[in-house]
Amino acid sequence: MNKVVKEVSKSLSIAEFKLSRTEKEKRTVSVLLEETIDELQRKSLVLEQANINLIQAINTVKATQEQLIHKEKLASLGELMAGIAHEIQNPLNFVNNFSEVSAELVTEIEEELQKPDRDVELETELLTDLRKNLYKINHHGGRASAIVRGMLDHSRTSTSERRLINLNALTDEYLRLAYHGLRAKDKNVNCELVTSFDTHLGEIELMPQEIGRVLLNLFNNAFYAVQEKQKTAPVDYQPTVTVSTQLLSQAVEIRVKDNGMGIPATIKDKIFQPFFTTKPTGEGTGLGLSLSYDIITKGHGGTMEVRTESGLFTEFIITLPTSPLPA
Missing domain, CATH: 1.20.20 (F1FO ATP Synthase)
Incomplete structure (x- = not known):
């Protein structure tokens, strides 16, 4: 009998010990869980503040981009x-x-x-x-x-409004305006303008204000390139900008070529990136070609490419579909 009592007492002691140990483990787990929750809440607040800061930074970048685009x-x-x-x-x-x-x-x-x-x-x-x-x-x-x-x-005209436009006349008009704008700043500027417009081109549907902006940007870049080259070129160097249009099977092609400084191969792939510019600080925003690329590719469903050889020439090639884009 005593032996049985001892065994029962021993079992009860073991059970009490296990129960006590379990309670301690529960309390430990509870404390750890509370600490973990507090840590997660703290990290959540940190992440929330970081997210707010990120949103503010993005808004600042967007505002800066809008200001630069406006500029x-x-x-x-x-x-x-x-x-x-x-x-x-x-x-x-x-x-x-x-x-x-x-x-x-x-x-x-x-x-x-x-x-x-x-x-x-x-x-x-x-x-x-x-x-x-x-x-x-x-x-x-x-x-x-x-x-x-x-x-x-x-x-x-709204920038999103398409109209039938004589592209040859539009191109020629903006070429003259760009050249006269250049001459207005420097009367000593002398550049030969060579044009070759396809007489079979006719009218095509496009956004004239946007295409005009693209052409003006390309012409200004071409004039800048030949001016820069003239500073160090031999006396017999003749700055020349060549502009042509050509009617293709399902598109029209515009080419703007200059015999200026050209673009180094190391940066050729970057010229359509926003804010990338080869001009000195203060002389360019790096948005002209980026905006032009978007107008041609996204706004008109066309393509815009560049051929160049450093020190010799740069040629931009634009293709615009002759049929209107699907609504």
């Missing part, structure tokens, strides 16, 4: 305005000159009418000259009006 557009607009001012000034100069000459002709006619022995042949000649001058005034005034109408049309 790039304003820079292009400044170049465009300088070219437009020159284009308008030319016909206005003709209008002013022919107006002055016409006023002198009118005075001569009035004097001839006052003479007792009028020279009819002279009067007829003066009237003929006056009529020619008036035709010329009308012609050049119409040219100035056309430039203004074209620019107003471009400014009012």
